[in-house]
Amino acid sequence: MMDSNARKVKEAPVKLAHDNGAPADFVSNMPHVVRLFSGEGVVARGLRAALATAMSPLQPAPSNVSTEAWAFKQTTFAAATFLYAAQVHGLATCPMEGFDQIRVRNALDIPDRYGVPVVVALGHPNPAVKPKTASVRLGPTEVFFDGKFGGSSENIFADM
Structure with missing residues (x-):
């Protein structure tokens, strides 16, 4: 502010x-x-x-989270929209988290009162370059569930 x-x-x-x-x-x-x-x-x-x-027994209430946690969650919505928009325009993106916030803030002269929840690399893709190793990310069926937690989502991702 x-x-x-x-x-x-x-x-x-x-x-x-x-x-x-x-x-x-x-x-x-x-x-x-x-x-x-x-x-x-x-x-x-x-x-x-x-x-x-x-x-809570009388009236449902949202979880009590810190202002920083709330701001970081809200930032993910904007970042996701940015990633989709870049893809539509033929650009490649790579969202990154788990970095040293202090060094990022120092490198970019960002005041201490701001947090950096995500860094997004953006550029033109090089189709000739392919990853040498398989991704360590979980497959969609291990992350998304149909109905309740643990419900199979095989049908949702059948054409992938």
Whole structure:
């Protein structure tokens, strides 16, 4: 988040509640509620987990994950779309993870407050070059299941 917008973003829920005619005590409590449910830290994380556990029998709630985990998951959607778009335009891609984030950030002058969930190599394919060894990746039928976990997906991938 841009530093100049941080104050506006933090105050937005308070202004929204106040503009909608909420009682003054509710509005004055809002910064604490926002900090609890959007902040990181041991206390906030513990309280969110306790509330989610207590409320889950009454109302379904999403898993309690860190902001970084959420951002990394969201990035995979954008990366997948990028990979498909590159393929459509005749480009080859190679998504990579499991690298040293600190070195990547240093090499590309990325500020410390940002994470790097994936790096994608992109270029024109060379059809003359073939891999010398078979891929160590699992086959589609070992990763995707039909219906419930463990259900055979042979029929889905029959033409592959």
